[in-house]
Amino acid sequence: DTEVTQTPKHLVMGMTNKKSLKCEQHMGHRAMYWYKQKAKKPPELMFVYSYEKLSINESVPSRFSPECPNSSLLNLHLHALQPEDSALYLCASSRNSGWDIQYFGAGTRLSVL
Amino acid sequence: GENVEQHPSTLSVQEGDSAVIKCTYSDSASNYFPWYKQELGKRPQLIIDIRSNVGEKKDQRIAVTLNKTAKHFSLHITETQPEDSAVYFCAASPNNAGNMLTFGGGTRLMVKP
Secondary structure (H helix, E strand, C coil): CCCEEEECCEEEECCCCEEEEEEEECCCCCEEEEEEECCCCCCEEEEEEECCEEEEECCCCCCEEEEEEECCEEEEEEECCCHHHCEEEEEEEECCCCCCCCEECCCEEEEEC | CCCEEEECCEEEEECCCCEEEEEEECCCCEEEEEEEEECCCCCCEEEEEEECCCCEEEECCEEEEEECCCCEEEEEECCCCHHHCEEEEEEEEEHHHCCCCEECCCEEEEEEC
């Protein structure tokens, strides 16, 4: 099973809302990632968790707050977002944080009004 | 940090022809180079990857070549089929940054039947 599951598939939120994106994998992977992908652009790395600890934060604004409750789950908490934050948010996982294949979820398409 | 340039941005070929996509990278410490295929509205999926200790890797109709001296790598697809139509992304990961992928800008490949 190489499935990374993301919920919800679509999310519309206002700039004052608080929402969360969820990502789950059951492949026993110990590294998980959040990427942001704007239309017709490549994925851009936001955060990396390795063994449930945040190892990389690519200078992402504090209105994005990641959380890794356990080795199978990764959340991205959203608060006070801006319209320019509208994008596809992709979660990925890999066996570890070395040079292992990253498996991507289908993403959450976020619209901020 | 790493910078990955990808060319061409669009590529149109006739079914059965070959397609070549080229990428250059800036960080000589990069040692892992995956290629992802992303169909419209779907998740990126790994199609092939190569590590710096190998100059070429082939998987059926797909091959990747790596020139570490020149800091460039290429994707070759032979006998293209309509289902190969998608956006292809190259990526690079430096040796000292775990699995932190930097993606190229993407190539939209269109295979005409």
